[in-house]
Each structure stands twice: as structure tokens, then as C-alpha cells.
Amino acid sequence: MGGDGKPSSVFSKVFGTDGLELAKSLLTKASKAEDDSEIKAEIEKRLKMLEPKPAVQVECRVCGSSFEPKSRGRLKAKVCQECIQKKDQR
């Protein structure tokens, strides 16, 4: 068993965490040095792929407002903090 609990992207597999930063800086440099707008766009596309994804917004099942779920272990919250607190108070 590998015991890998983390979801690993292709990039982090290839470069590792430090390599990811390196790849980013290399791509940024390449983008600045590049005059061809098509190639520039392609590099920027790759750079965006390397960026960590923005926090996921989940719609609360109770009140319907979107919120950032705080993952507790493997469980993903489906109810916002406010509604959880309301529930606890009853």
C-alpha cells in the first residue's frame, strides 16, 4: 500500500513541491522573454494550471448560502458554520 492520502497533481508528481515553484518561476520568466503572443498565451495557460485552485464554495443545504467548507478529516461539510451553530444551540 502506498498510503498516499494527498491528491497529487501531475505537476507535483513530476516536480515535487519545490519543483512546482521552480516551474512557475521558469514559466514566468519564459513568458516575459517571449515576444510571440501565441506562445505567451500558451505559457500563461500553463501557469494558471499550476496555480492552486481557489477555495471551493459549497451551497449550504439548510440556508442555501455559499460558504467555504472546512474539511474535517475526510468529511466535507454540507452545511455552513452558522447553521451548524444554530443546530447546536437547540
Ligand SMILES: [Zn+2]
Ligand atoms: Zn446555512
